[in-house]
Each structure stands twice: as structure tokens, then as C-alpha cells.
Amino acid sequence: MAAPLNSVGKLSAERSSFSSNATSFQKKTRSKLISILGTRPSVQNGQLLVSTGVTSLDYLLGGGLAVGTVLLIEEDRYDSYSHMILKYFLAEGVVCHHELFVAAAQHNPHDILKELPAPILDDVAVHKPVEQPRLSCDPTDSLDSMKIAWRYQNLPKVQSALASSSRFGHYYDVSKTMEPEILQAAKCHCFYLPDHPTQSSPTHSPMLESYSTLLKSLQEVIHREGFDVAAPMSKSRNILRIGLHSLGSALWSDDLSCHDNPRHRHALTTFLYGLRALLRSSLSVAVVTVPSHLIQDKALMGSITRLCDNAIALESFKGSERETNPLYKDYHGLLHVRQVPHLNCLASQLPDHKDLAFKLKRKQFSIERLHLPPDLSETVSRVSRGEPAGALQPVARVHPETNTWTSRTPTQSPWATSTWNAEALSSLPW
Amino acid sequence: MDKSYFTMFSLNPWHHYLTSLCRSETPARNSRCKVCFLGLVQSFSHYNAVGQRLGVSLVQAKEKGQLIFFEGLKESLSVLISQESNTKSQAIDFLRDPSVGLRSLYEFVRCTVSSSSGGGEKGADGAEEWGPPVLLVDDLSVLLSLGVTVGTVLDFSHYCRATVCSQLQGNMVMLTRCDGEEEADDGDDEGSERLHRGLTHQCSLTLHVQGLPTGYCRDIHGQVEVCWRRRQGDGQHTQKKLFQYKVHDKGASFFARGTSSAVL
Numbered sequence: 023m024a025a026p027l028n029s030v031g032k033l034s035a036e037r038s039s040f041s042s043n044a045t046s047f048q049k050k051t052r053s054k055l056i057s058i059l060g061t062r063p064s065v066q067n068g069q070l071l072v073s074t075g076v077t078s079l080d081y082l083l084g085g086g087l088a089v090g091t092v093l094l095i096e097e098d099r100y101d102s103y104s105h106m107i108l109k110y111f112l113a114e115g116v117v118c119h120h121e122l123f124v125a126a127a128q129h130n131p132h133d134i135l136k137e138l139p140a141p142i143l144d145d146v147a148v149h150k151p152v153e154q155p156r157l158s159c160d161p162t163d164s165l166d167s168m169k170i171a172w173r174y175q176n177l178p179k180v181q182s183a184l185a186s187s188s189r190f191g192h193y194y195d196v197s198k199t200m201e202p203e204i205l206q207a208a209k210c211h212c213f214y215l216p217d218h219p220t221q222s223s224p225t226h227s228p229m230l231e232s233y234s235t236l237l238k239s240l241q242e243v244i245h246r247e248g249f250d251v252a253a254p255m256s257k258s259r260n261i262l263r264i265g266l267h268s269l270g271s272a273l274w275s276d277d278l279s280c281h282d283n284p285r286h287r288h289a290l291t292t293f294l295y296g297l298r299a300l301l302r303s304s305l306s307v308a309v310v311t312v313p314s315h316l317i318q319d320k321a322l323m324g325s326i327t328r329l330c331d332n333a334i335a336l337e338s339f340k341g342s343e344r345e346t347n348p349l350y351k352d353y354h355g356l357l358h359v360r361q362v363p364h365l366n367c368l369a370s371q372l373p374d375h376k377d378l379a380f381k382l383k384r385k386q387f388s389i390e391r392l393h394l395p396p397d398l399s400e401t402v403s404r405v406s407r408g409e410p411a412g413a414l415q416p417v418a419r420v421h422p423e424t425n426t427w428t429s430r431t432p433t434q435s436p437w438a439t440s441t442w443n444a445e446a447l448s449s450l451p452w
Numbered sequence: 453m454d455k456s457y458f459t460m461f462s463l464n465p466w467h468h469y470l471t472s473l474c475r476s477e478t479p480a481r482n483s484r485c486k487v488c489f490l491g492l493v494q495s496f497s498h499y500n501a502v503g504q505r506l507g508v509s510l511v512q513a514k515e516k517g518q519l520i521f522f523e524g525l526k527e528s529l530s531v532l533i534s535q536e537s538n539t540k541s542q543a544i545d546f547l548r549d550p551s552v553g554l555r556s557l558y559e560f561v562r563c564t565v566s567s568s569s570g571g572g573e574k575g576a577d578g579a580e581e582w583g584p585p586v587l588l589v590d591d592l593s594v595l596l597s598l599g600v601t602v603g604t605v606l607d608f609s610h611y612c613r614a615t616v617c618s619q620l621q622g623n624m625v626m627l628t629r630c631d632g633e634e635e636a637d638d639g640d641d642e643g644s645e646r647l648h649r650g651l652t653h654q655c656s657l658t659l660h661v662q663g664l665p666t667g668y669c670r671d672i673h674g675q676v677e678v679c680w681r682r683r684q685g686d687g688q689h690t691q692k693k694l695f696q697y698k699v700h701d702k703g704a705s706f707f708a709r710g711t712s713s714a715v716l
Binding site for chain 1: 494644
């Protein structure tokens with residue numbers, strides 16, 4: 023794992039807050055704890071985690087994305103939801119004041135950055151140099167002196183503009199785009215493939231020119247901006263968030279998604295190996311989207327997955343027959359967790375359940391379990407499934423034998439053919 | 453266990469049982485075996501962190517000279533990006549041109565394990581003799597992803613076996629990974645399947661790690677099929693055993709099928 027772990031040292035059971043003021047709950051360690059904005063240590067193994075921008079995805083990945091790892095997103099058919107997650111990831115970087123590196127071959131990265139969703143927070147710091155935050159440390163401020171809660175008099179009223187949101191994970195409003203002022207405060211590096219003409223130099227390496235240019239550019243940025251783990255610790259450290267859009271598609275001059283037997287079989291895998299090497303030695307985290315539905319070779323997809331640390335696949339219902347299936351009425355697609363890493367430890371945090379569905383709401387991208395397990399208690403009634411799904415169902419009825427009320431609210435159609443007793447209903451998560 | 457050569461397979465990509473068994477080789481440190489570790493997919497600090505949880509300090513072993521760790525990721529960057537011939541890191545040369553083969557990697561291994569017979573000098577006590585060397589490779593299938601052909605990888609493992617096992621009476625542990633769902637008529641996947649078969653033929657102990665055939669379970673992470681190949685007089689005798697396992701923070705526990713603590 024990247025060396026930050028060594029310098030982070032053993033963390034105490036209480037998580038110390040990672041705002042600019044270290045609290046007194048920090049355990050005394052030999053090495054200095056690095057506190058970077060927008061990160062937190064993992065509860066399980068002390069890894070430094072960043073938020074992906076989607077809180078439910080953070081939960082799936084074991085608290086967040088570990089610094090130094092790659093998240094592979096297998097795109098859905100029209101690249102709508104995977105693109106959305108990429109934008110959430112970049113927006114989270116802007117809000118946490120991380121640096122961004124965006125690479126794309128299809129859209130101009132500047133356009134991607136303009137379309138980032140707006141954060142829903144009051145305490146997101148917008149850098150307004152005109153206003154000075156007024157700290158009411160002066161108790162003689164007679165206008166605001168408190169008579170009853172006088173103990174709170176000396177606390178700062180307004181959160182200082184520099185200590186921006188110390189929260190981990192934010193929510194975004196998809197219907198609005200991020201304000202340009204917030205975006206301007208963030209440092210972004212863009213890599214638009216058509217801007218980098220490839221010089222065809224004869225090379226025997228399996229990696230394509232486009233990928234090696236990208237890798238070179240990435241390494242340059244990491245060295246220049248000081249994200250190397252080996253760089254001197256005196257500078258305040260930051261995280262570099264790397265978003266790579268649609269690698270493996272034909273626009274990157276890769277024929278992985280075009281042919282059954284691609285000529286450049288190992289171009290993307292070699293690139294991913296180099297990316298892994300770069301990430302393990304720097305304070306950066308990458309999200310890569312790959313159009314896996316176009317790649318015919320499952321074994322190749324397997325080796326691509328193995329070279330990344332986390333891997334999820336999105337399958338949207340748009341345009342498929344499932345869109346009209348009442349079973350999936352509440353969701354926009356399925357989410358499959360293909361791989362979970364085990365970093366610096368033997369056991370990995372496997373998710374509890376594998377059938378997950380996602381739904382893009384205006385203010386939240388939620389990932390939920392699709393099916394509840396069957397209720398195995400003795401009082402459940404197993405009614406024969408004579409009724410077709412989607413037909414009009416009574417809202418509640420009494421079972422003749424056990425005399426229990428079974429009720430079902432009309433919106434919960436995924437469970438159309440099962441009846442639940444009142445106890446089970448009260449224990450449902452929502 | 454001399455003259456033996458282990459190979460581990462992890463079939464199901466969902467269960468990264470990976471190097472848990474590799475860790476079991478670390479007690480060899482106490483008996484002063486020299487270990488050459490080709491870590492091609494993870495950084496040294498990953499193994500160090502795991503080793504610390506298991507009570508073995510890899511950093512100390514590295515300083516003493518008992519462990520030679522080849523960090524593939526670190527060496528690869530200079531080759532992948534600069535693309536110039538670099539005389540320093542020759543072992544990773546196959547990244548620049550996979551058709552060249554793994555000869556330089558083998559040379560690296562040979563130099564490392566052969567120097568053990570000369571003994572590492574240890575001050576006033578006189579020359580400290582190392583025991584038979586151990587070669588650990590993690591993992592071989594990543595070489596296939598980097599463009600190296602199956603034949604080259606099999607040649608490499610054969611050469612290593614000749615040096616480490618036959619010549620120096622040491623042990624070898626190699627890890628490969630392959631996907632469980634392979635279509636029989638898929639010609640492209642010939643690679644990892646051929647590697648699997650070739651390595652099974654070469655080695656004396658195979659540990660075939662895969663997920664449970666019935667699906668995902670939190671308490672039982674998978675099953676291990678252990679195959680011993682012994683040469684006894686007139687023929688080969690293969691002994692197979694099947695265990696189930698669960699990976700903990702500090703190791704893995706093995707139990708017979710159906711006797712998991714979650715079930716009993």
C-alpha cells in the first residue's frame with residue numbers, strides 16, 4: 023500500500039477529526055498524523071479514505087475509496103449513470119479542495135467540469151476574500167452578548183472560510199450545476215486526447231501511444247504538484263483525484279471494444295498496471311470507466327478487473343424490457359460489485375448482499391438492496407402465488423388460518439407476491 | 453519439504469485469498485531460509501503490513517538480507533514511461549518488449565538464490581550460511597496481462613524450478629489467478645487455461661482455491677482443493693483433499709466440509 027499508511031501509524035479507536043484543528047483525542051504516535059481535508063481513516067484497517075461523492079457507494083466500498091487505489095466502473099449501456107458517478111467523484115474533489123485530473127477522449131474535460139452537480143450544503147466554503155468572518159471572541163460585543171447561553175459566547179459564530187467542510191461525503195443536486203466560483207477555486211488538470219497528437223515512434227511495448235501519453239502526463243502532474251509519497255512532508259499534503267473516462271473505447275485508439283480478437287489485447291492492461299504503480303506511490307485516487315458491454319472477451323475483462331482494486335458494474339434498465347417490469351419500478355438499474363480489495367490485510371470487507379439496485383434521485387444517488395430475504399419465522403403465511411404480478415392487489419387482508427393481518431403498501435410492488443405479517447413490516451428499513 | 457514446489461491457484465476472483473498461504477512461508481524466516489519474493493502486483497508495504505499482523509517483520513528480514521523483495525510496480529514505472537533502455541532495472545525488461553521473454557527476470561532470480569550458497573557474511577561469527585532458498589511469485593497471471601506469452605511464462609517457471617528446486621534443493625510457491633467461468637470454445641482464454649494446466653503438470657502440490665459451488669457465504673469464504681502428486685515406484689499417485697476455509701484478520705482457518713463453526 024502507499025506509504026502514507028506508515029506515517030499515519032496506529033490510530034486510536036476514537037476517530038480524530040480531520041479539520042484543521044487537531045483535537046485532543048489524538049493518540050500520541052511516533053509519527054505525525056497527516057490530516058488532509060476530505061479524508062478520514064478507515065475504521066477497519068486504518069487506510070486513508072476519500073469519499074466518492076455518493077454516500078451509499080462509500081458504504082459499499084467499506085467506508086470510502088482508499089487513497090492509492092483504482093475504482094473501475096463498468097459503464098452502463100448509454101454511459102449515463104457511470105458518467106454521473108464520475109461527475110459526483112469530481113464534484114466531491116472540488117468541495118474537499120482536492121486537485122483534479124480529468125482525462126477523456128470523447129468530451130472535452132472542461133465541458134465535463136462545467137457540468138458538475140451543485141453541492142447541497144450551507145457550510146461549503148466559497149472563497150470570498152471580501153468578507154471577513156467575524157469571530158465573536160470579543161465578549162464586549164454588546165449587540166450579540168448572550169445572557170443565558172453565555173458559555174457559548176466565545177465560540178466563533180461563523181465557520182471560518184478556510185476550514186471548509188470537514189464532513190466526509192456530501193450531497194449534490196443533480197438539477198443544478200456547480201457554481202463557477204466554487205469550481206474556480208479548485209485546481210484542475212485536463213487531458214483531452216485530441217489535443218495530444220500521437221507521434222508514432224516504433225515501440226515494442228504492448229501499450230498504445232494514447233495510453234502512454236496519458237501515463238506520462240499523469241506522472242508529470244504527480245511529480246510537479248508534489249503528490250509523491252516520497253516528496254518532503256513539509257508542504258501541506260493534498261489528494262489528487264483522477265477521473266479517466268471511457269478507457270478501452272475506440273476513441274482512445276484501442277480496438278478492445280471493436281473486435282473479438284483485438285490486436286492491442288494488452289494495451290489497457292499494461293496501462294492499468296502502470297496506473298497502479300503510479301497510484302501506489304502517490305497520494306492519489308483514480309476512477310476509471312470502461313465500456314465493458316462492448317468488450318466481448320470475458321477473460322480480458324477479468325484481467326482488467328483484477329488489475330484494479332475496486333470494481334463495480336452498472337446495468338441500467340433504460341431501453342431494456344426491464345424498464346416496464348413492475349418489479350424494478352422504483353429503480354433505474356442494477357449495481358454489481360465485482361471486486362473489493364484487501365489492502366494491507368488478509369480479509370476484505372465483502373458486502374453483505376450482492377443484489378443491489380440504484381436509483382438516481384434529484385438529491386441523492388441511492389443504492390439499495392433489491393430483494394429482502396424471505397421471512398423465515400413461523401407466523402408468516404405462504405399464500406399460493408396465483409395472482410399475477412402487477413394485478414390489483416388488496417392493500418391489507420386477514421389470513422384466515424393464523425388470523426394475522428397482512429398488509430402491503432401499494433408502492434412496494436417488488437414484493438407483490440408475498441405477504442408479510444405486521445411484525446415483519448415494522449422491521450423494514452424504511 | 454524438500455524437492456517440492458507448490459503452486460496456488462485462486463479461481464474465483466471474488467475471493468482474494470491470494471497470499472494468505474504465502475504468509476505461511478514466513479515462518480521459514482526463523483530457520484534462516486533465504487527468500488526471494490517477486491511481488492509483481494502489490495507494493496512491499498502491503499506485505500509488510502500483513503506480515504506485521506501475523507507477527508513477522510518483513511522490514512527486518514529485508515535488512516538482514518534474508519528477504520530479497522522485487523517490487524514489480526516500482527520498477528515498472530521507469531520502463532513504461534521513459535521507454536529508454538535502462539541498465540539498472542533489467543529484470544522488468546519484459547514490459548518494454550514482451551517478446552523478449554522473461555530471461556532477465558530469471559537471471560535476477562538466479563543471482564538472488566545462488567548467492568545464498570555463498571553465505572551472507574555476518575561479522576565476528578563467521579559466514580552465516582543460509583538454508584535452502586525459497587522463491588515466491590505473486591502472481592504469474594499478471595504477466596499474461598502484460599503481453600507475455602504462456603510458453604514464456606512456463607519456460608520461466610521451469611527454469612526457476614530447475615535452479616531452485618533441483619539444483620539448490622529449495623522450494624517454490626507460485627500464485628496464478630484465473631476466472632472460473634470460461635467458455636470451452638473461447639480461443640482467447642486459452643492463455644490462462646494453458647498456464648493452469650502447464651503449471652499443474654510441473655508442480656508437486658497444488659492448492660486450488662475457489663468460491664463455494666453453492667454461492668456466496670459470509671462465514672465460509674470458499675474451498676481449497678489440495679492435490680499431492682507423489683511419485684511412487686511404478687506410477688504417480690495423486691492424493692486429493694478438499695477443505696473449506698475462512699479468512700480472518702490474522703490468517704485463515706481450514707476445516708472439513710460442513711464443519712464450519714457457523715453451521716455446527
